[in-house]
Amino acid sequence: MTMFSFNHAAMRPSSPARNPSTSSADRQPFAVRIAADALVIAGILALFGLIAWILPAIGEPIGPKGVPSSVSTNLADLPYYALRSVFRMFVALFFSLVFTFVYGTAAARCRRLSRVLIPLLDILQSVPILGFLSATITIWMVLFPGSMLGVEAASIFAIFTSQAWNMAFSFTRSLTSEPRELDEAARSLRLTRWQRFWTLDVPNAMIPLLWNCMMSVGGGWFFLTASEMISVNNHTYALPGIGSFVAQAAAEENLAAICWAIVTMVAVVLLIDVLLWKPLTAWAEKFRITQSESAVRKTSAVLTIIRQSHIDEMLDRLFQPVGELFDTLTRPLGRTGGRWPVETKSTRSRVLDVLFMVVVVTASAFGVIELMLVIHRDAGFDELGHALALGMLTFLRVALLTIVCSVIWVPVGALIGMNPRVSRFMQPIVQVLASFPSNFTFPFVTLWFVACSVNINWGSILLMALGTQWYILFNVIAGASQIPDDLREMAHSFQLGRWQRWRELILPAVFGSWVTGGITAAGGAWNASIVSEIVSYGQHTLTASGLGAYIAEATENGDTVRTIIGVAVMSVFVVAVNRLFWNPLQRLAERRFALN
Template sequence: MNQKAGNRTSPGVLALLLVLLVFLIWTIFRHSARFHPVPVGGTDLASLPGDLARSVLRLFAAYFISLVFAYVYGLLTALTRWGEKILLPLLDILQSIPVLGFFPAVIFLLIHLFRNPLEGVELASVILIATSMAWNMAFAVFESIRTAPVEYKELLDGMQAPGWLRLVYFLVPVTIPKMVYNSILSWAQGWYFLIACEMISMGSVHYRLRGLGSFLVVSTSSGKILDALAGIVLLVVTVVLMDFFLFRPVVVWSQRFSIDQSASLAGETRSVFREWLMESDVLALPRRLLSSSLTAGMAGLYALLRRLPKTFPAGPDGHGRGMFRWVSPVLGMVSLFLLSILGYSGVESMKRALASGVPWDGLSELPLDMIYSMLRLLAGYLLSLCWTVPVAWYVFVHPRLMRTVMPVAQVMASVPATALFPFIIVLVVRTTHSMNLASILLLLSGMQWYLLFNLLAGAGTFPNELREAALTMGVRGRLFLRKIFLPFLFPSIVTGSITAFGGGWNALIVSEYVVYDQKNYSVRGIGAFLDKVTYGSGNEILIVVSLLMLTVVVVTLNRFFWTPLYERVTSRYGLDG
């Protein structure tokens, strides 16, 4: 997420956002604790296909919500004066909160708004899945717009193009390639956290939905390895089929919107299914009907847009921010009203909670828990780096392997860590008697794929001209790797490292506390601490403080380590630097 490098938010704004976030979480926890559990559904092997269908529908619904959020939030962040100062750091904070941190919000705001608890739980599950998808996609919109060539912006400025024209013919198309790529990552994240989102718990409140995620967690916690293996196989088959019939055709389609057509691996991706759809005589009539319908629809939309007032000039910096000028005062007034209510409720809730006693014993454990978790994250990161860089180099040398490596990596990234519990416990814990090693291996499942995807993307953009120039000068083999390829890949390594650590922070909740065969396996760390207080005691003070500590650590690392490192790497090794 190299967009973070441009974040110049002051510490005061970050501190204010953190305080408001604490009030929000605290208020929701205090209110959600008043409700009582309503059990939902069960699971068995015979219903596995139906469970899979339910999970896929939830994922599609969550993706649609994430897509709408990503474009609205991403456009506001990129095109408004207050976007980078407020919305971007807020997005940075939100993505650092584990899925568990959103449990009280959905319990309070969604589940209990419905007379039928099942409807509320279904909606809550979809929203929770969306929290694992949306942030990544919003960053894609922001980065695509901010890194778009200046010539296009200047051309639209010279034409005095209205806001809707900028949106339809520039802002949306320029985001499509990165949005498609990040959507695949978001789907993998959705599969990964499906288990947590179908098993919603906080203290004495427990909900379980029928779905593949809940099936896997029930089978692993009860020690049914064959059932868990059947669920994993079905998950892998589903991901492979979706890649063949959905993702790969969309990736090929998105290449037409790519601005840089000179990348060394560009054009290597192909879709047999899409080629069959486009060339089949049997589908000629449906294709014509669909094409004419889309043409008529676009013509109607174009006519509607032309009637809109053309009073949305570009902003003073040429980024088209003026089209959102009317949004700022409206959002400002609404936000001020909501924050006033939120602040008052948060202060009152905090007073009542503190009056009931502060769990000092639990709070005193948090700093050391955080240190242990950071050490495991560092170990997992180094292990990830050790194998992803060689793979990226090998794929760069043999470009055709991209067609195989990307789908395989996508499948592997989609397997939830909880589904690996039986194999990790049997092969590692019971053999080496080390839960620390098992925890690091589980962390790998949440970190390594971010690195691999970013490194493959970086290798795929290596310019042909640079490679040909190096070969002409006799730079080959290890010399080429050391002097040209690795320096070119450094920005992608840093970007992948940022996203890998982001995934690692979230993966802590499923890697430090494991339930298998009705036994608990845990190590000391912030993830295990959050698991125990969220699923066990439900103590709102411990949950809020642990989430706050986690958020502060993540934001501090991003601001004072990753951002300066990225700026230094891009200025020294970037093609424009």
């Protein structure tokens, strides 16, 4: 297979197997390489210059009036606000990647820990960002007293909680569905844990992880307003950013400012797509499992310039010592060896499993009992019943949204992922639509709902779909793009009809990706309910009956007990649906439809 190269050079963590096409850079004229170096260096200097310009304002002291509760809607500030938002977004994405690698590896490789980490991931993705903000805003302010850095850290953490979970789900699934022959190759070569991680685990997960990174950034944009204009415990903390700009403009009923913010946001999304996502998706093609090169290769002008420069060689020299250091540090963890793991367990292992489960169940039971006592003392079980009824209404919205989005986007995603020509045209469009924060349009949608007398109980489903449908689409695109070319050619050789090709090849191949997308889309929809079931523009406020609106109102009013009740009920719904519906489908995907 051309996906991985298990030679000595490839085993070096800092020197992944290179695509043969990259060697053509060495044959470029000297002047071309110098020009490419100049462009790359100019880009790096510009990036560091922008970061150096932004950093002083992030750590500035809080003034005598405290943290501002509003921001300026002066259009001249909009470019600076956009840079601040992009900076927060990618700092959060960096920490999300670190979390994904650590958490996903532990959940996939440690059988005992996986029994806790995977259900815990279900719970974490079900907790809305307002729940995280309510619990952590004070902690961040204490950690950085008298500095705006505390509020900045709270905002970045909120964005992190909207990005990390779907990336961790995707990475965990990629590790548990690795092709068996590649796993056997890694074991036969006795790779260290670090070598296996960078030569098999990460490359195998690269394409779906990359698409989920795109989706995570889109999810971060969706919750940008809530994470930059933080309203908790009867306090509002406003940070300079394009999300807070839109929130302030909506409060002032300034439609012109909102329109300019939308134009700025579209420009930002297009720039990120051209400078980052398009080069990465073209570069990631070398990680596809295939025996032949794709007939239509993805290209990127930015990637071409980078390949013609010397930056690859410089990064290799820079990170090789780091990779060797991690390799040395992880050698005590052992090597990848032995045969494919079998199901037999020793008596000691069974005893440890029982003790581990006893500790987990005891801790969980203690937490539930304490929660019930707090609810009984401060709110009463009638309030809990009310929250459960509201949760059922939100659940019906989420279920309807997931079904409709699956019917629409699975065929579209498969078409984009399997056809490079369609992908080249559609990917930028899809990326712009997914990355664009749809809640920026909520003021206009609110006015439309008011003018046309649209019931917000139904309209909130549309608002939730605008931000969560892309999880299904992006995961299906990633799954379809990983279908080996030889399987496609076999289907063509057998002259399978259109329906047969879908039934025998496409749907089974993307089934696991759809399950991953469905889990994260459903979790994202529950999260999105907090900003979709209650929308406002100026003096107009529309509130739907649902758990999202319940949590949003409780958080804004500083009602801690009802916030806890709402978050707990939402977690119960999400975990129950995942346990009863999504997890059996995930096991079915791993058992019957994995390419191993």
